[in-house]
Amino acid sequence: MPRKMPIEADANLRKAREAALLAVETYNRPGASFRSAGYLVLMVVAWTALFHAIFAKRKVKPYYRQKKNLRRFERVDGDFKCWELAECMQQFYADQNPPARKNLEFVVKLRNKIEHRFLPVLDIEIFGECQALLNNFEQLMCETFGDKYALSASLAFALQFGRSVAPAQQAAMRGAFKQHLQSVRKFVDRFRSTLSADVLADQNYSFKVFLIPKIGNTRSADDVAVEFIKHDPTKPEEMSRYDRVVALIKPRQVNIVNANGLKPSTVVQRVATQLAGKKFNSHSHVQCWQHFKVRPSGGSPDPGLCNPQFCSYDVLHKDYIYTQAWVDFLVVKLNDPATYQVVMGGAQ
Numbered sequence: 001m002p003r004k005m006p007i008e009a010d011a012n013l014r015k016a017r018e019a020a021l022l023a024v025e026t027y028n029r030p031g032a033s034f035r036s037a038g039y040l041v042l043m044v045v046a047w048t049a050l051f052h053a054i055f056a057k058r059k060v061k062p063y064y065r066q067k068k069n070l071r072r073f074e075r076v077d078g079d080f081k082c083w084e085l086a087e088c089m090q091q092f093y094a095d096q097n098p099p100a101r102k103n104l105e106f107v108v109k110l111r112n113k114i115e116h117r118f119l120p121v122l123d124i125e126i127f128g129e130c131q132a133l134l135n136n137f138e139q140l141m142c143e144t145f146g147d148k149y150a151l152s153a154s155l156a157f158a159l160q161f162g163r164s165v166a167p168a169q170q171a172a173m174r175g176a177f178k179q180h181l182q183s184v185r186k187f188v189d190r191f192r193s194t195l196s197a198d199v200l201a202d203q204n205y206s207f208k209v210f211l212i213p214k215i216g217n218t219r220s221a222d223d224v225a226v227e228f229i230k231h232d233p234t235k236p237e238e239m240s241r242y243d244r245v246v247a248l249i250k251p252r253q254v255n256i257v258n259a260n261g262l263k264p265s266t267v268v269q270r271v272a273t274q275l276a277g278k279k280f281n282s283h284s285h286v287q288c289w290q291h292f293k294v295r296p297s298g299g300s301p302d303p304g305l306c307n308p309q310f311c312s313y314d315v316l317h318k319d320y321i322y323t324q325a326w327v328d329f330l331v332v333k334l335n336d337p338a339t340y341q342v343v344m345g346g347a348q
Contacts, residue, residue: 128206261321
């Protein structure tokens with residue numbers, strides 16, 4: 001007979017699933033304007049309960065111990081003081097830092113910043129992290145407790161009107177929440193700038209999906225309207241074909257934006273002043289964008305294929321402009337001696 005799950009583990013697991021389903025319902029509700037904030041608050045509850053369920057299964061009590069007597073637990077209003085999500089992450093991952101943990105760290109810090117603000121304009125910008133948060137939750141839950149607890153059977157692909165938010169609507173939303181938006185966006189950019197290129201590209205940190213229209217005039221009973229194509233590093237040629245298709249259909253205006261752009265000389269000046277005794281000039285900057293692959297090389301047939309977080313192509317002037325996030329990213333990376341050595345080849 002299979003071993004019965006501890007009562008506390010079962011209760012927390014039910015709570016985790018219910019909170020996650022409520023989070024998705026909140027996010028997908030038509031007309032919702034407190035979308036990301038509500039989703040993140042509920043997903044923090046879900047993740048905390050999931051960790052508590054895992055600890056209960058392992059017969060670990062997720063409570064803070066008294067500093068003066070480690071045999072006794074702290075109490076708050078008569079109840080044991082439970083580990084919050086940040087402490088749960090530390091206890092669960094210890095000294096490991098997989099992309100899923102970085103995703104959780106991002107979510108916890110962002111939740112603390114936006115739960116008292118009203119910033120719907122950020123929804124589209126953090127969608128990747130929000131989706132990865134849900135994917136990682138289900139994966140860990142199923143790995144630990146079995147596939148019967150999977151959320152996928154209870155969820156449907158969300159239907160959305162329109163292809164994107166109209167530029168005029170975006171401008172109005174940004175203007176309405178400009179003061180709070182700048183603070184939160186600055187946090188988002190700074191957090192992302194501390195991550196390696198591998199973590200940023202990992203689906204467990206930020207989920208990215210290609211939605212490619214299916215063309216055809218025949219349909220079988222087995223056809224579905226939407227298919228998810230999972231990235232498979234063992235099939236580089238197939239993944240490359242999808243990249244080329246997206247390059248053909250993506251809106252050209254995405255990477256052709258001038259707002260708050262920085263010239264290469266400005267990037268060099270700002271980075272150089274923040275590096276402790278290290279050389280950084282125009283050639284160094286070229287080495288950096290080549291190493292971190294933020295833009296194509298000169299003469300590329302598609303100069304707009306940039307990393308939009310750091311760089312964009314100016315069609316009118318036929319040159320590249322950069323973001324403050326790129327400056328922050330370089331300052332963090334190049335102040336690490338090992339990274340500087342790799343990127344610059346030992347130049348001082």
